[in-house]
Amino acid sequence: QKEVEQNSGPLSVPEGAIASLNCTYSDRGSQSFFWYRQYSGKSPELIMSIYSNGDKEDGRFTAQLNKASQYVSLLIRDSQPSDSATYLCAVNIRNTDKLIFGTGTRLQVFP
C-alpha cells in the first residue's frame, strides 16, 4: 500500500462546477496535511494546509480532514479553466516535518 494515494485522473469538470479531489494516507501518526497545486513544468504551490479534523475554507477552496478514516480532500468551488493543474496531496512523516507526496490528480476544467 502506498503511503499517500491519489487518483491520477484526469478529473474533468465543467467551468463553474465543484471539483472534488481525494487523498488517503497510511500513517495514523501523521498530523499535518497539505494540498499543493502544480502547473505543468512548474514547481508546487501551496493551496491549503489542515491539521485538525473537519473543514477549513479559504476562498473557493475547502480542505476536509478525517483522521479516523485517514482521508483528506480538497473541494474547489466555481472551478475555472485556470484551476487546470495537477493537485498534490502531502502528509508529514510521523513526528517530523518531512513530507510524503501522492502522485497527484490532474484536474481539467473545460469552458
Place this chain on the structure above:
Amino acid sequence: ETGVTQSPTHLIKTRGQQVTLRCSSQSGHNTVSWYQQALGQGPQFIFQYYREEENGRGNFPPRFSGLQFPNYSSELNVNALELDDSALYLCASSLGGRTNIQYFGAGTRLSVL
C-alpha cells in the same frame, strides 16, 4: 513568489558525471528540504537540513549528498550520475516543525544523457 531561489534552472549532464544544485532559502527560514520529482510522479523526499546539520534522509543512495551553509542556503550534490537521476529537483524552505509550511523554489531540471 516564494522567495526560494534555485540554480541553475536547467542542466544537462552525461552518465557518470557529478552535479551540484543550489538553493537559497526564504529569509528567516532555517530548514531546507530537497525533493526529486520524476515525470508524472509526486516529489520524493531526499533529505533535510536544519541549522547546517542533516535532519533526516529519504530512500536515496549515499551518492546523493548535501550541505547547508551558515546563511541557510543549501547544495545538493549527486555523484556518478545515472540515467534515472533525470528529474526535477525541488528545494523547499521552512521554519521547521510539523505545522510549518514548506515553500518550494522553481526547481532545477536535470537531464542525464
